[in-house]
Amino acid sequence: MLSRPPEEAWPGIGVLCWESIPDLWHFPAMPAPTSPRKRSLMPSTELRRRLRAAGHSLAPVVQIGKLGTTPAIVKQVARALLDHELIKVKLGTECPESRFEVADAFAALPGVKVAQILGRTILLYQRHPKRPAFEMGTLGRVPKPSRDAALPAKPAAPHAFEKSVPATARMPRQP
Numbered sequence: 001m002l003s004r005p006p007e008e009a010w011p012g013i014g015v016l017c018w019e020s021i022p023d024l025w026h027f028p029a030m031p032a033p034t035s036p037r038k039r040s041l042m043p044s045t046e047l048r049r050r051l052r053a054a055g056h057s058l059a060p061v062v063q064i065g066k067l068g069t070t071p072a073i074v075k076q077v078a079r080a081l082l083d084h085e086l087i088k089v090k091l092g093t094e095c096p097e098s099r100f101e102v103a104d105a106f107a108a109l110p111g112v113k114v115a116q117i118l119g120r121t122i123l124l125y126q127r128h129p130k131r132p133a134f135e136m137g138t139l140g141r142v143p144k145p146s147r148d149a150a151l152p153a154k155p156a157a158p159h160a161f162e163k164s165v166p167a168t169a170r171m172p173r174q175p
Contacts, residue, residue: 039100039104040100040104040106040107041103041114041116041117042114042115042125047134047135048115048116050134051115051123051125052115052116052123055086055088055115055116055123058086058087058088058123059088060088060089061080061084061087061088061089062077062080062089062090063091063092064089064090064091064095064102065092065094065095066094068096068097068102069105074105074106074109077089077106077112077124078109078112081112081124081125081126082126082128085126085132085133085134086115086124086125086133086134087124088121088123089102089106089122089123090120090121091120091122095120099117099120099122100117102122103117103122111126111127112125112126113125113126
């Protein structure tokens with residue numbers, strides 16, 4: 001229970017009580033992102049967290065150089081997304097476009113979502129039409145069996161007697 005502090009604890013403020021504390025649990029809804037940095041990003045959801053975690057160990061599949069985002073690059077990204085569903089795109093230092101302009105260009109493609117912009121690396125996601133790996137649903141892939149399930153069962157351990165006696169001593173002699 002909150003005890004009432006003395007008035008001299010906060011001179012000029014008066015007595016602090018529960019009625020004077022604003023209700024901080026009811027925030028207004030967040031407006032749509034207007035920052036150019038966040039305009040192309042997909043909303044923060046469980047899916048985005050899983051995509052960022054899975055994309056952490058990926059190597060860049062597409063690299064954009066001094067020509068910028070050309071139709072050939074867009075075609076290559078579309079093909080890579082169909083093959084991999086989640087890809088990293090790396091922008092070279094000589095790329096004439098900013099990372100946010102490139103992310104906006106790829107986010108304009110049908111079905112492509114920008115999961116993360118980190119430095120000069122963009123993480124792109126497009127749900128596979130037949131076998132989605134990251135979204136849960138009826139069309140999801142069958143999870144891989146665990147590593148332990150694939151290993152053969154170990155043979156039973158030999159008895160202590162069998163360990164201590166050499167194999168030649170255990171074999172009966174033939175007459």
